[in-house]
Amino acid sequence: MKGVFILKLEIGNFHVEDIRFGDSTEFNDGILTINKDEALQVVKEDRHITDADIKIVKPGDQVRLVPVKEAIEPRYRMDEGPLFPGVTGNLQQVGDGMTVALKGTSVLVVGKHWGGFQDGLIDMAGEGAKYTYFSQLKNIVLVADTDEEFEKREQQKKNKALRWAGMRLAEYIGRSVSNQDPDEIEEFELDPITKRDTDISELPGVVLVMQPQTQMEEDGYNALNYGWNANHMLPTLMHPNEVLDGAMISGSFMPCSSKWSTYDFQNFNLIKRLYEEHGETVNFLGVIMSNLNVALEQKERSAQFVANIASNLGAEAAIVAEEGYGNPDADYIACLVALEDAGIKTVGVSNEATGRDGESQPLVSLDPKADALVSTGNVSELIKLPPMETVIGELEALARDGLSGGWEDDEELGSSVKEDGSIVMENNSMFCGDGVAGWSTKTMKEF
Amino acid sequence: MSNKAVVYINQFFGQIGGEEAADHEPEVRDGVAGAAQAIAPNFDGEIVKTVICGDNYMSSNQDKAVAKILGELEDVDFDIFFAGPAFQAGRYGNACGAIGKAVKEEFNVPVVSSMNVENPGVDMFKKHIYIFPGGHSAAKMRDDAKKMAEFGNKLLNEEGPFLAEEEGFYKRGIRHQYFLPDETPAADRAIDMLLKKINGEEYQSELPIPEQDLVEIAPAIQDLSSTKIALVTSGGIVPVENPDKIQSASATRWGKYNIAGQDKLENRASNKYKTIHAGYDPAAADADPNRVVPLDALRKYQEEGRIGEIHDYFYSTVGTGTTEGEAARMGAEIAGELLEANVQAVILTST
Numbered sequence: 001m002k003g004v005f006i007l008k009l010e011i012g013n014f015h016v017e018d019i020r021f022g023d024s025t026e027f028n029d030g031i032l033t034i035n036k037d038e039a040l041q042v043v044k045e046d047r048h049i050t051d052a053d054i055k056i057v058k059p060g061d062q063v064r065l066v067p068v069k070e071a072i073e074p075r076y077r078m079d080e081g082p083l084f085p086g087v088t089g090n091l092q093q094v095g096d097g098m099t100v101a102l103k104g105t106s107v108l109v110v111g112k113h114w115g116g117f118q119d120g121l122i123d124m125a126g127e128g129a130k131y132t133y134f135s136q137l138k139n140i141v142l143v144a145d146t147d148e149e150f151e152k153r154e155q156q157k158k159n160k161a162l163r164w165a166g167m168r169l170a171e172y173i174g175r176s177v178s179n180q181d182p183d184e185i186e187e188f189e190l191d192p193i194t195k196r197d198t199d200i201s202e203l204p205g206v207v208l209v210m211q212p213q214t215q216m217e218e219d220g221y222n223a224l225n226y227g228w229n230a231n232h233m234l235p236t237l238m239h240p241n242e243v244l245d246g247a248m249i250s251g252s253f254m255p256c257s258s259k260w261s262t263y264d265f266q267n268f269n270l271i272k273r274l275y276e277e278h279g280e281t282v283n284f285l286g287v288i289m290s291n292l293n294v295a296l297e298q299k300e301r302s303a304q305f306v307a308n309i310a311s312n313l314g315a316e317a318a319i320v321a322e323e324g325y326g327n328p329d330a331d332y333i334a335c336l337v338a339l340e341d342a343g344i345k346t347v348g349v350s351n352e353a354t355g356r357d358g359e360s361q362p363l364v365s366l367d368p369k370a371d372a373l374v375s376t377g378n379v380s381e382l383i384k385l386p387p388m389e390t391v392i393g394e395l396e397a398l399a400r401d402g403l404s405g406g407w408e409d410d411e412e413l414g415s416s417v418k419e420d421g422s423i424v425m426e427n428n429s430m431f432c433g434d435g436v437a438g439w440s441t442k443t444m445k446e447f
Numbered sequence: 448m449s450n451k452a453v454v455y456i457n458q459f460f461g462q463i464g465g466e467e468a469a470d471h472e473p474e475v476r477d478g479v480a481g482a483a484q485a486i487a488p489n490f491d492g493e494i495v496k497t498v499i500c501g502d503n504y505m506s507s508n509q510d511k512a513v514a515k516i517l518g519e520l521e522d523v524d525f526d527i528f529f530a531g532p533a534f535q536a537g538r539y540g541n542a543c544g545a546i547g548k549a550v551k552e553e554f555n556v557p558v559v560s561s562m563n564v565e566n567p568g569v570d571m572f573k574k575h576i577y578i579f580p581g582g583h584s585a586a587k588m589r590d591d592a593k594k595m596a597e598f599g600n601k602l603l604n605e606e607g608p609f610l611a612e613e614e615g616f617y618k619r620g621i622r623h624q625y626f627l628p629d630e631t632p633a634a635d636r637a638i639d640m641l642l643k644k645i646n647g648e649e650y651q652s653e654l655p656i657p658e659q660d661l662v663e664i665a666p667a668i669q670d671l672s673s674t675k676i677a678l679v680t681s682g683g684i685v686p687v688e689n690p691d692k693i694q695s696a697s698a699t700r701w702g703k704y705n706i707a708g709q710d711k712l713e714n715r716a717s718n719k720y721k722t723i724h725a726g727y728d729p730a731a732a733d734a735d736p737n738r739v740v741p742l743d744a745l746r747k748y749q750e751e752g753r754i755g756e757i758h759d760y761f762y763s764t765v766g767t768g769t770t771e772g773e774a775a776r777m778g779a780e781i782a783g784e785l786l787e788a789n790v791q792a793v794i795l796t797s798t
Contacts, residue, residue: 117696117725130626155695155725204645217728255696255768269634281642294727317645319637326726326767347641349633352654355770358621359574366656372644373654374637378624380697380770402725404696404768411699426697427624428768438634443653445625446611446618 007093008189009241012078012100012182019056019105019138027177032102034140034173042172043142048161051112052144054169055392057124059136064388065108065122067115067397068431069159070166070250071134071261074102076174077246083171084246084262086227088164095188095241100177105138106263107173109159109166112145115397116157117404118221120256120431121423128385131430133439134263142169143392155402158220159252167249167262188241188275193285193313203283204316208240208270209306209339211331213254213323214291223251223260223323225289235290235305237313240271243287255404257379257433258351260323269438270321270349285313290335292328299331307338315344321436322350325379329364340369347372351434352444353379356426362444376440379405379428382413387421398423405429450492450603453520454483455530455546457539460585461499469538471501473512475519485592486529491600496523498546505542513549525556527599530576532561532591533568535583540568548575557602561591564617573617577602577609580617668792677758677790678706679781681766681774682732682739682798683724687715693765695725701764701777703784706757711743712736726767727798739796758790766797 017030025035036054043052057063075083078098082089111119122134129135146161191197212223214231222231225238226247238247248265271287278284290306293299310318318339322332332350339346352362352375362375398406399416405428406416416425427433434440458464458471460482479487480497487494498516505512528550530543540562547558561581562569569578577598581591598614608625611618636653643650668674685693691702706712713719715733722732722739737743740761748754762781766774785793 156729206641215727218730221728269632270637273634273638277638277642282645317641319641345641345644347637347644349637352622353768353770354622355773357770358623360770360773362622362654368656370654370656371652372640372650373652374633374640375653376633378622379768381624402695404725407694409692428697435633438632438637440633441627441630442624443627443633443636444622445608447608447621447623 004192004195006189006191007095007239007241008187009095009245010098011186011244012098013103013184013186014100014177014180015183016102016105016138019140021056025173025176027102027180032105032173032176039169039172042168043144043165045168046161046165048146048148049165050145050147052142052165055141055143056138057141057392058138059124061124062389063124063392064390064395065110065141065392066395067111067119067393067401067403068108068122069111069119069252070109070163071106071263071432072166072170073106073263073266074140074170074173075266076100076171076178078178083174084167084249087224087249088167088171091226094245094247095239099245100174100182102174102177105140106134107166107170108134108139108141109162110141110143110393111162111397112143113394113397114152115401115403117155117402118157118252118254118256118259119403120259120429120433121398121425122431123385123388126386126388128383131383131427132433133435134431140169140173141392142166156221157252160220163252188244190239190278190284196283200279200283203279203281205285205314206274206282206317206319207285207288207310207313207315208274209288209290209318209320209335210243211290211292211320211322211328211335212248212260213251213328215294215328216253217294221251221253224249230291233291235288235302235309237309238287238289240275240284240287243268243271254324255379255428257377257405257427257430258324258436259432260437261432264432264437267437270319273438285315292324292331299334302331303334303338306335307342307344310339310344311342317345320346320348322348323436325351325353326364333363333365333367333370336370337367347374349374349376349436351375351377351379351436354444355380356382358447375444376436377427377434377442378444379426379434381427382424383427384424385422395421398425398429403429450527451495451525452486452490452492452527452529452599453496453498453523453525454486454494455498455528455543456482457542458499458501463499469501469503471499472504473498473500473516475516482588485588486596489593489596491604495525496520500542502538502542505545506538509545513546516546517549517553520550520554526603528556528558529595529599530558530560532581532588532595533566534581534585534587535563535565537567540566541571544568544572544576548572551576559595559599561595569617574619574621577616579615671754672752673755674791675756675758675789676745676754676792676794677785678740678742678745678761679793680740680761680763680796682796683722683765684712684720684732684736684740684763685723687718687721689723693723693763695723695765696768698765698769699773701762701781703760703762705759706742706761707759709742710746712740724765724767724798739798741794741796758785758788
């Protein structure tokens with residue numbers, strides 16, 4: 001199609017088989033070597049980072065990580081633009097051109113001491129490993145402290161210095177493969193919606209509606225869209241490639257099992273699955289990037305915008321994914337209902353909150369029109385785990401710092417953290433444990 | 448060591464008599480008696496006691512009957528409790544449910560029953576004990592008792608989890624997360640469900656929307672000038688030291704705080720009140736707790752004679768992640784106190 005600008009994203013994948021420390025940061029034959037000193041210099045470019053170390057953890061290691069704040073896939077943009085435009089550098093269009101990625105690995109950002117409501121836990125081995133996708137990855141762990149005294153004892157933390165350090169580190173590591181040929185190239189390309197071949201445009205049109213977490217009024221906590229606080233936007237049409245290629249970064253607010261980390265946005269499984277179906281069973285029309293709000297009118301306004309955009313695109317069906325639970329269930333159900341009312345067949349993906357006993361109402365808001373829901377876990381499921389040989393971060397944070405699934409004292413269960421290092425917690429604090437991006441192998445059943 | 452069971456049956460199935468014996472007081476016999484024999488052949492263990500009680504006696508003297516049976520079972524060593532099958536017999540179903548629930552709570556053993564779907568005991572007790580769908584009448588005795596016995600064996604000998612859809616007992620509204628054995632990721636499940644929905648094929652929602660337990664809105668109060676009003680919040684406003692250690696999310700505790708003689712709630716900076724709620728931005732509530740617990744506005748109304756009186760305490764808990772079950776319990780506890788204090792209206796603020 002001449003004269004029409006089309007986003008064509010190529011993700012050049014390098015499969016990481018092992019990670020080690022060494023003299024230079026490089027990638028050879030599946031082995032990623034990291035020069036720790038150099039990597040730490042990148043981390044410490046921000047003077048707010050007061051203390052930092054990097055560790056490597058792999059599936060099966062007897063390691064517990066807490067408080068985990070963020071996960072980012074190491075990548076590098078071959079046009080040398082910033083990995084996260086509007087966040088780590090100038091604004092530019094993403095979702096086009098070549099981005100290289102180190103697969104099977106993530107940069108995990110862990111607080112050396114202090115955690116918060118939004119932070120989580122990862123066990124790399126044992127019973128706890130099954131609760132999070134990130135135990136399956138070889139992880140480059142940045143464990144660091146900052147001078148952000150204003151929020152040291154606050155339950156809600158922006159985690160700005162740490163999260164931004166993680167993004168710099170992911171880009172620094174990603175650069176190591178910039179001069180090599182990837183193991184494979186994934187291509188993501190969609191013709192403009194109105195210019196598609198008949199055999200595709202006659203298939204049922206499907207949109208993916210994403211509801212990232214944006215419920216904090218103050219800046220610094222919400223998911224960002226090209227650096228823009230997504231609380232301050234109305235739902236908008238985006239190319240799926242933009243989401244996969246760094247347009248979105250995770251916020252720092254939601255109870256952790258509900259969180260979509262930046263890694264989740266970069267690899268959003270629902271987007272990849274819709275790409276697979278595109279041209280076969282559906283006509284993938286794109287992503288409607290919505291948000292989650294506080295006031296009822298805001299919730300209704302967003303739902304109305306989503307349904308209207310979907311209708312105008314001629315969508316016959318939609319998938320809605322919600323980052324969060326509790327209050328934002330109202331946004332989720334409102335959006336599902338608005339789409340159904342517009343005649344669009346809709347499936348929802350979210351977790352539930354049925355309580356430790358499993359007896360509570362699964363979502364805050366319910367409607368019989370939400371008749372096709374995928375459930376990815378129970379945020380308040382009680383999880384007991386034995387001690388782990390090594391803790392990276394500070395185990396006490398789980399009990400002390402108000403993590404959403406931890407507590408200092410409970411009549412029946414005592415503290416979340418026991419003297420022998422064993423823990424009792426709610427699923428709430430499993431890092432991105434409910435895999436709403438599409439990873440979750442959990443569902444909800446009647447017992 | 449073999450498993451030990453206790454079986455509960457009514458006067459009819461205990462071969463004491465029909466309707467004329469329905470006032471029969473509970474008795475506990477050694478070993479298998481009456482229709483407990485229907486359970487025995489399929490139960491992998493020993494039936495150590497059979498409890499027999501008249502249906503009328505249980506329904507008109509339930510507390511007494513339950514207390515007596517619990518008392519007699521106190522020294523009995525048993526691992527599981529079977530009640531019924533009760534078929535479509537309403538009073539019998541109620542009796543099986545009532546004693547089953549009490550036994551489960553007192554002795555912490557699993558309880559298994561069987562009732563026809565029309566039996567009112569199903570809805571009353573399916574949450575508390577395992578109830579299997581059963582026949583209309585005793586013609587189905589053998590089948591229904593077999594289901595109970597076989598599930599009892601499973602409960603005692605296998606690890607679980609025991610899912611309603613696989614085992615066949617009535618769904619209990621108890622939902623837990625479950626790792627799919629075939630590890631199908633959520634994205635695949637969503638696409639599969641979407642394609643089926645598009646194509647008009649049958650699919651199963653993983654969250655069937657349950658029936659809603661809605662509370663009717665009370666009629667408006669005609670004259671507020673003589674009404675005593677209390678302030679209650681799920682917005683987490685507490686004295687800065689959080690004396691009741693109310694949790695910041697998934698709360699199970701509430702507190703009450705004396706506001707007698709206060710014009711307004713002083714803020715966090717004055718070291719008086721703050722919010723511990725972790726589900727919203729605390730800045731505004733910390734700066735002025737009255738925006739969550741509007742004592743200042745209510746005092747003005749009181750001065751102007753628009754309302755009668757403000758209750759001396761406000762009540763507080765945290766709503767984020769707090770389960771419906773815990774919220775209902777706390778609400779009932781707080782309502783009890785308010786009724787005792789003759790409070791006639793409540794301003795309930797959420798966040």
